[in-house]
Amino acid sequence: MPDYSLELANGAPEQRIVGLDEVGRGPLAGPVIAASLVFLTPPEPPLAAMIDDSKRLSAKRRDAAFAALMAHPAVRIGLGAASVPEIERINIGKACHLAMQRALAHLGFMPDMALVDGNRLPALGCPALAVVGGDRKSLSIAGASIIAKVIRDRLMTRLSERHTTYGWEKNAGYGTALHMAGLKQTGVTPHHRREFAPIRALLACAAQPVGAI
Template structure:
């Protein structure tokens, strides 16, 4: 379970320490969403006990914690995104860093330090530490992962209302059997990442089929 020790070691609560995480590195469709989260004071035991890596929480639990985080007077949150066009143009790794940079810039407070999930740091306007598996170590990173996950899942659910062949409301754009069946039946949408290998391969097959007719 994540705790507050990395934040304390980084100067919190006297310094503003932001946790940063992104969601959406692996899907075949949709943007990357990042969140930056700052606890202005140490979280209480009740909230701390509820926060975990977003992937280890049920949808209902994530929603409950999301509501607590976004409704708190002692927490500040910034959100950032990188579009499908940006992902295809600059690659997914750089797009994740771009979304993180935007999330940090959109925090309503200026952070003194940042804890970033992963093994590489984006260029940030403050000192930072890369934390491998950070969403299982740092409460700030784990909280950011929950916020980013809920926001992205909601976005993919909205997109599924206009593109209902792919099951995005259930798979969030990942390459599940339902999603791949939707590709075969309905084709590629503007929300698909055309530089990702499965989408490239599908488009190549469709091009070959059309050329053979």
Template sequence: MPDYALEAAHGGLVVGIDEVGRGPLAGPVVAAAVAFTSPPDEMLSRLLDDSKKLTAKRRMVAYDLLMQASNILIGVGAASVTEIEQINIAQACHLAMRRALDRLGRMPDLALVDGKHAPKLPCPIQMVIGGDGISLSIAAASIIAKITRDRLMARLAVRHDAYGWERNAGYGTAVHMSGLKTQGVTPHHRRGFAPIRNMIEAEAHAA
């Protein structure tokens, strides 16, 4: 379970940053930046973990508590499908992180960033591999980023209901792939990703 040790060891305002949506075939990548202005209380600390490890119910409870907390700063940023295609997914993730930090409202003394490839940020950075299972701030960021992106994909699914985005968040599930075969590629699909690129090339060749 993550704890507050990295944040406490540094002191000052420490922000945790994480992104969601690197692997899907559709939709933007979303990042969140979360900084606690004082240590999170015991109840919230027990709830926080890597968003992928949490049940949907527990993730939603944690999200609601985070959004209601008075000792927290939150910034959310995204990079669009167009930007993913222009600069590649890795750079788009870093762009979303910078935007999330810009929206935090205060410049932190340190950014704890999940992963091993450092984005360019206007503050000191400490990379933390598996950080959403180590740092409470990064875990909180992972939850906020995931809920935000899942809700965005559910809204897109209202207009594009053949792909199951409200359930698969744009990942290449059987339902999503079936929708691609019957309805084709939408403007929200990442054309640089192999399954989408191959489908477009096959359609062009058949024509």
């Protein structure tokens, strides 16, 4: 379970320590969403107990943690995104960093330090520490992971109402069997990442002349 020790070791709560995480690196469709999160005061045990790596929480527990974080008076949150055209233009790694930069910019103030999930750091304008598996170590990163995942999942559910054959309300754009079946049935939408190998292969196959080997 994540805790608040990394934040305390870096001067929290006197220093404003932000956690940064992104969601949506691997899907075949949809944007990357990132969140930044700061606890202005150490999180109380009931709130801390709700927070974990978003991937380890059930949807019900994740939604409850999301609501608690969004409503908490001592929590500050910023959101950022990188669109499908941006992912295709600059690549997924740079798009994840761009989304994180935007999430930090939307926080409303520059923190004293950033704890960033992963092993690479975006240019943030403040001291930063890359934390591998950070969403299982830091409450600030884990909280950010919950915010980003819930926002992205809800976005993909809304998109699924207009694009009904891909199952995005269930798979959030990942390449599940249902999603791949929808691609074969309906084809590629503007929300698909055309530079990702499965989509690129599908488009190449569709462009192949009839009778070509």
